[in-house]
Amino acid sequence: MAEPRWRRLGADQRREEILACAQRLFTERSYAEVSTTDIAREAGVARGLLNHYFGTKRDLYLEVVREAATVPLVAVESIPEGPLDERIAAAVVWFLDALQEQGSSWINVGVGREPDLDRILARAENDSVDRLMQLLGLDTEIEHRKQVRAVIRSFGQLARGAGREWLVRKALTRAQVQLLLTESLLTIMRDVLPNAFGTSPPRSGQA
Amino acid sequence: MAEPRWRRLGADQRREEILACAQRLFTERSYAEVSTTDIAREAGVARGLLNHYFGTKRDLYLEVVREAATVPLVAVESIPEGPLDERIAAAVVWFLDALQEQGSSWINVGVGREPDLDRILARAENDSVDRLMQLLGLDTEIEHRKQVRAVIRSFGQLARGAGREWLVRKALTRAQVQLLLTESLLTIMRDVLPNAFGTSPPRSGQA
């Protein structure tokens, strides 16, 4: 009987093992779809040990999210002094690099692992986007429709976020949100869309 | 025994009753926190009836979300023809009106009813935002720090959405996302922030 049925590990070691397994499972499936039994089996431990180390399943999940959400931004000092537009360009490039390198885990934090829900949300979002495009006279550009949609959809995220700041968090006033959305949308229509596809600007010309 | 123990209703009527109760409960608590027992009790019916009408709890939830997500955009024809900037301004105003009137249910669709998760996400988001602000030389403006943060946070939603379009949906190229984010951020720094608080633009002047 030289082989014990299980090994006794230092406190932090076991903890890290379990956390790693949980991280993997939670990133490939949704919270509800992953059971504590799954995590325990994956980690090769008894289910009760999860509760001993992390309290509740929810706590373990939050621990995972906390780590995943904190990662992405590290080196800041790489952007030098200089005129505003140069610094902005550098910052954006740096951000995209970080995003590309790190895979899409940050993007999907908190959402994205619920296909059924996402489908419905995406559908409603597309409807809104189509109406806005129609409103702006973009419905004629069928050639780049998909890509224009994607841009406007991104703008929709800005609108939702700003609306949240205004109505839920109450950190911005309506006037401020209005200014933000108007200027941003104007920029998108005037400077982004025409240059993004090498196509002509929408029918009514610019301001 | 003139009073029957329960009434027999037309198919759609019961369905609507249950749906209404589910809608109320799901908007005030999160999906996991609301049990089918709660909904059934609220609607004054047996729990099994939910399954009979909607199949599974998830299906009922999706039904609720589908309705909540479809509501916000109705009247489109109110915006007339005209130069681009006028139409954009009108569209934004109309959007804000719809948002204000409809309460914050659309904003919170899909997320927002999970305080513990939101807190962690918001914390990580704020860290990222602070670094970006520092990068852009906005860290000196302590007077409007909260509001500047809120604006940048909204921009973060745009960045996340655009990143999603690029890496997950593959509807945009990296170059297109870069253009979108650069121009938008430039606009925010140059045209939005200075005018939103009646304060001076950041230290390095504009482009």
Next chain:
DNA sequence: GTTGTTGTTGGCACGGCGCCAATAGTGCCC
């Protein structure tokens, strides 16, 4: 080898969900 410590296990109890056979309102027909 014995003993104390504590990381780890296994199982119990509770609650939520999907399912289905039985029940009882309700309109129809005579």
Next chain:
DNA sequence: GGGCACTATTGGCGCCGTGCCAACAACAAC
């Protein structure tokens, strides 16, 4: 108006996932 078929609605069974806790066993100290 009384029986009858129809089906909306009920109530309970079985399963699964989670939190909890007492017992157990690996390991170190002596």
